[in-house]
């Protein structure tokens with residue numbers, strides 16, 4: 001490994017190797033054979049050619065927020081040094097490198113009155129988020145975050161660099177917008193930013209004992225909410241919080257949120273998008289599990305209200321239910337709600353879950369087959385077979401498992 005031109009290589013036994021091999025989800029063990037920090041796309045290409053010649057496999061892992069544990073014997077590629085972010089306010093676009101995280105992109109965009117389709121964690125990499133499709137705070141209005149990707153700079157499994165768009169390489173572009181990182185290493189992304197003339201939001205908090213009432217108000221609002229409004233409920237041991245994102249005027253939001261306002265509650269935290277930051281520290285918490293819910297009847301609400309925390313419930317629908325499957329591998333997401341819990345899903349929910357999970361919410365032990373309908377999976381596998389026949393690259397959830 002030391003004979004590649006890549007400068008930052010750590011091997012087992014080197015000082016700092018254990019720390020470098022540990023993912024954000026720090027409870028997950030990663031028995032990798034090397035950790036490589038690439039400085040630029042040329043180093044990525046050198047590493048890919050080296051691995052291809054040596055019959056080795058590379059897993060790209062900017063942060064390990066999505067670590068699955070499926071990395072035994074691979075070279076772990078870190079991209080943190082490639083973190084340039086350039087915003088073009090006139091075109092309302094950004095070009096970001098592979099290691100750039102959402103917090104940097106949002107901060108740069110905000111200086112020009114723009115924002116980007118990030119999710120709940122500001123320390124997730126834009127590349128990892130987009131490769132998996134990405135469910136953002138604006139997905140009800142704007143669909144998958146990856147729909148905002150205009151172009152991808154990639155290094156293929158053959159070590160060749162390319163700029164990929166819907167016009168130059170529609171198959172690869174489709175696969176890398178929602179099908180995961182199994183098909184090429186993304187070194188740069190050009191994405192559309194959103195203008196935010198009116199953006200209103202924040203977090204409303206109640207004691208956890210009020211979870212049942214909050215969930216009922218959540219159901220009432222989301223039954224008819226316009227796609228400009230997104231509500232996420234998060235219950236911890238002590239509190240239940242509703243995070244509000246409204247692409248519109250404060251007065252309109254107030255009318256829409258009346259059922260929640262009637263429950264009192266206190267507004268906490270900064271308005272969106274400044275509130276998009278999380279602590280960014282590694283976690284040792286037990287793995288989560290996600291399910292897509294087909295609806296919220298009284299029985300489901302009672303089960304959720306009495307389930308042990310943590311619990312996170314998102315309203316989806318809107319543009320996601322109308323997403324064009326030709327645009328990206330995430331396709332149409334018909335289920336109106338996403339539930340994220342601890343490792344055990346509350347008993348009794350079975351008839352109300354669809355069985356599908358968004359790719360970015362797959363948990364260790366699950367596979368890409370949980371995320372995609374059979375025709376999509378078949379197409380992704382065919383693309384993998386033609387683009388990476390020797391399996392030089394491995395996503396956290398490979399399409400062939």
Ligand SMILES: Cc1cc2nc3c(=O)[nH]c(=O)nc-3n(C[C@H](O)[C@H](O)[C@H](O)COP(=O)(O)OP(=O)(O)OC[C@H]3O[C@@H](n4cnc5c(N)ncnc54)[C@H](O)[C@@H]3O)c2cc1C
Nearest residue numbers: 061062063064065066119120124125128135181186395396
């Ligand atoms: C606290 C938390 C909150 C989250 N909130 C949301 C949310 O709101 N919405 C949502 O959709 N998801 C969410 N996620 C899931 C998260 O978006 C995914 O786990 C995502 O894949 C993380 O990307 P990463 O690069 O930071 O993580 P990593 O684990 O480092 O990478 C995940 C995978 O992305 C691929 N990848 C990363 N970089 C590249 C690259 N340069 N080229 C090719 N492939 C690449 C690889 O296959 C890699 O295995 C959340 C996760 C956590 C832990």
